[in-house]
Amino acid sequence: MITQDKRLLGGVAGAVLLAAVGGFSVARCTADPAADTQSGEKAEEDAEAHADSLPMTADAIRAAEIAVEAVRAGGLGSEIIAQATVAAAPNGEAIVTARAGGAVTRVYKRLGDPVRAGEALAIVQSRDAAQIAADKAAAEARAVLAQRNLARERQLYEQKVSARVDYEQAQAEAGVAAAEARRAQVAARAANVTGDGSGAIVASPVSGRVTAENVSLGAFVQPETELFRVADPSKVQIEAAVGPTDAERLAPGDRAIVELPDGRTIEARVRAITPGLAGETRSATAVLDVPGSLQPGLPVRVRLLPSRGEVSDAIVISEDALQTLEGRDVVFVRTKQGFRLRNVTVGRRSAGRVEIVSGLKPGEMIATRNAFLLKAELGKGAGEEH
Structure with missing residues (x-):
């Protein structure tokens, strides 16, 4: 009885296995051949797209010094x-000269040093500067004396002690003295005389850096001699x-x-x-x-x-951006992950620029300088896959 039951269970198990194999065979025979073909084509396209893509981080792009530029239409x-x-x-540039003749006693700035507007570059000890300072002091003293004399004559005139002509004479003398004092002050400012009146300050009128110098300590310089150049x-x-x-x-x-x-x-x-x-x-x-x-x-x-230039729909790129791969003209388009190879059709060339007739759209970002590094990296990756 037990032997008969075992034979029965074995027959059932064999039938189930046979049915499973038969069902699998039927499924393979009844599957849609077109669906299999489409799946294969999609896999091939994905593999091809992957082969033309080159993942690269922004840091790696900067490290490789690969320049990226937006393309535009317009034609050559x-x-x-x-x-x-x-x-x-x-x-943005100033020629700094000596305002008075004399010997250079101090040099504060050298070639390449930063300079602020109004900052002293050198000091020229000068008899001309001393004379200008003395003239300024004398003119200011005469102006003060003339004002006091005018005040006294006004008081005498108001008291009917002196004649009107004396008061008017004092007014004229005070005016002349004031004008002379202003002239002396302007001359002193133009010469940039030092506070003690012994020399002239050579100062920069603009901020920037010293780009040229023609001065030596102790050298005698003539008025208006160029000593420094400062550029911003x-x-x-x-x-x-x-x-x-x-x-x-x-x-x-x-x-x-x-x-x-x-x-x-x-x-x-x-x-x-x-x-x-x-x-x-x-x-x-x-x-x-x-x-x-x-x-x-x-x-x-x-x-x-130029705004009045020739109008064209052709894209213009740098020759550095155009690469040749397996006989094809290609460029590398920037993507979120890195770069992707793009076939293009080339038109005219001139002065390092190339027209792209097809393959690119205005506004797309492509690699320009050092784009050949991407070509080399893509070729290396293809070699490793093979």
Whole structure:
């Protein structure tokens, strides 16, 4: 009986297993082949998207010195590429001269030192300054004496003791003495005479840093000799040389992009365009207002964007941003996670700039300077996967 029950249980278990296998086979046979194909294609697309993506943190981007710039439409015809120089603004640089001739007895500032407006740079001990101080003291004394004489003559005139002509004479003498005292005071201020009257203070009229010095302790200097130059790096302008035809397209207020030697770019505005042409270069000068601090004399390149320029839908990017990968022209678009490879179609090229006919939209952020590092990193990652 027990043997018969075991045989019965074994037959039931075999039937259940057979049914399970049969059901699995039926499910495989009845599954939708199109769904399997779509799943496979989606997996391939995801794998391809992952292969074109390059995760990178903001800190890593800064460490690699990868510049990111927003692309814009306009075409090469709308840009004017010009070489330019950073120059001190008229109110940002001062030539400091000796106000009186004499020997340099003290030097307070040297090349590169910070300076405040009105701060002393040096002291020149001068007989001219001493004479100016003496003239000032004498003129002030005569003015005081004339005022006292005028007060006395007024009192005598009011008491009918002296004639009116004497009172009027005292008035005239007091006026002349006061004018002479004011002239002497102005001369003393112009010479910047020291308090004891022994010398002249060489002071800076602007705040900034000493950019040039031509002074030695003990040296004798003549009046109006240039001793220092002081410049404020926050008060600069950019002077760009443009051709006559391009100058006609520019107007005050037009945008400009300044490309610095270290690869950075900053925004600027056209303040003025000179009406005449330079004699040697036969070019006009576009003067740009630029924010921030730049070193006067620094050579830069500017991209001027005239409001009356040619209109185009083509995107313009730097040649540094364009990379070649497996025969394709590509750029790296900034994403939240890092960068992603994007195929583009290239148009015209000029002066380090490239038109992108398709593949990018205005406003997208792409890697420009050091974009080749992203290409190398992406290629390394592909090699590791294989």
